[in-house]
Amino acid sequence: MKYIFILISLLIGLVTHAQTALYNSGNIRIHNQGQLGFHTDLINDAAFDENVGLAGFYGTALLNVSGAFAPTFFDVEIVNDLGVFLQTGVNSGNNTNFILGDFLTPKDQSGSYFNFLQNAFYTGESDLSKVDGYAAVTQQQNVTFPIGDTQQLRPLILNSSGVNPLAKCAYFYENPGSPSSLEVTFSPAIRARDLGAVSATEFWRLEGSVPSTISISWNERSAIASLTDDVATIMVVGWSKASRQWTPLGGTVAVGDLSTGFVASESFVPDDYEALTFGTMDVPADFLTLENYLVTANGDGINDVLIIPELLELSPNNHLKIYNRFGSLVFEQQNYTDQFNGFANVDNFVIDRQQGLPADVYFYIVTMDDLDLDFQGFLYLTR
Incomplete structure (x- = not known):
């Protein structure tokens, strides 16, 4: 039998919360082929990890997921144009279907994130539906993080030398020298001598302990022409925790033109760097x-x-x-x-x-x- 739970009227008012929410203290489970539709906030204060059906986030109002425990769902989908804010994380064990709306996480802390577990994958990512904040993978080696900001999908491709116990990434359409989402700064003017320029338009933050290469792309919004008129000089740069400056991360010669393209790095340990973006160096065009x-x-x-x-x-x-x-x-x-x-x-x-x-x-x-x-x-x- 197919169990279907639609949480339209199942609202539990909490004295300490300004709006209604579903409060889980350990009595909810999604059975095989079951469907659980969230049309209200979820406060998860108990283990919620033996699910084998679909958890969907729907509606036209911003939803919140909070509580002491991160819920673990099997299949996930989102159809909510205002999105779902994750005050605590959410784990996906199988397919996440991005249809409409973003999963949002606090960008000033990486402790809350949308996490793709070992066998998880996703479909449908687009400018209209993605993770705006931190996405993570557990026990995966290679991944394209479906991240961006409110307007655009801006993924980072991670290829690691081994399986990542945990790796997470977020995108910032902000000047790294004065980011509005963070208290720390990474001034484009503070850079290694062999760097010509560093982007003041956007950056990524990546956490991971396994040596890896990354690929990041630019588009017209990236304003690459403000850095250089020669695509061959574009490279990945990282804000080094050790030297407290932007340093080159080498890699392949950039591909594309000044409006659209991508570049890959050489191998590095993500945890050694605070931020990643585009920089330029005088290199021969290969x-x-x-x-x-x-x-x-x-x-x-x-x-x-x-x-x-x-x-x-x-x-x-x-x-x-x-x-x-x-x-x-x-x-x-x-x-x-x-x-x-x-x-x-x-x-x-x-x-x-x-x-x-x-x-x-x-x-x-x-x-x-x-x-x-x-x-x-x-x-x-x-x-």
Whole structure:
């Protein structure tokens, strides 16, 4: 039997709270295939972790989750345009479906967060639905944090050398030199000598004890043109706890243009740094610009696959990688000819290989081994 609990009228008034709320003292459980819909606040003062159904957060008023214990749900979804504020954390053991509204956490403390447990994943993240504050993973090695601010999804991609006991991340669309959400400051003017400039527009905070690389992306709101007119100089920089200044974190040469692109770091320990953002350094450009391509994967026989004539003509020995606009690898092929038809061929935290990639702008990087050259460009995918 399917158990369905809709908490529309189940309201318990508390003398010490200004609004009604559901108070859990240990008598609630979501059974197999059950559904529990929250239309009011949750005050969780007991273990609430033996759930195997769906917990949904609905309505048009801001909801709050508080209490002494972080609830652990199996499946989670959110359809609330004002969001759900997590004064205490929430754990997800399986799928989190972002539909509408944000999970909000205090940005001045990382102790409350939306936590994806070992086998958890998510779907539907967008500018309209994400984690505005701290998202975390437990016992996972590689993750794309579905984080951002009130306006935009601004994920950070974490690839670790081992499984993270716990890693968490938040995004700040604020000047790191005078952030409105924090009492600490990370002045862009205080930087290592070999750095040219540091972003005063946005930053990320990442916690984790395992050596890792990260990838972060920029868009027009990032104001990269205020830092440099040469994409090849863009790199990841971190505010070092040891030296109390911005230092370069190296990595790959940035991909994209001044309005859209991404860059990856070299390996570092996140806990050694207070904040992460974009900086510039005078480095040689390793990439040359190739053509931009259009793929219309609709089966009409015209531009259904990506064909790069130069590969066959100049370098049959090559290596092609395609990334989405956030820097997540979606396709990789050694000795590429014409294999990309709008579908991913890699598995990661959020990519489903069975579904075609969404229409969007993608970046490609081609290594021509015969010429010892690297090229990059844009790929426009439509359906």
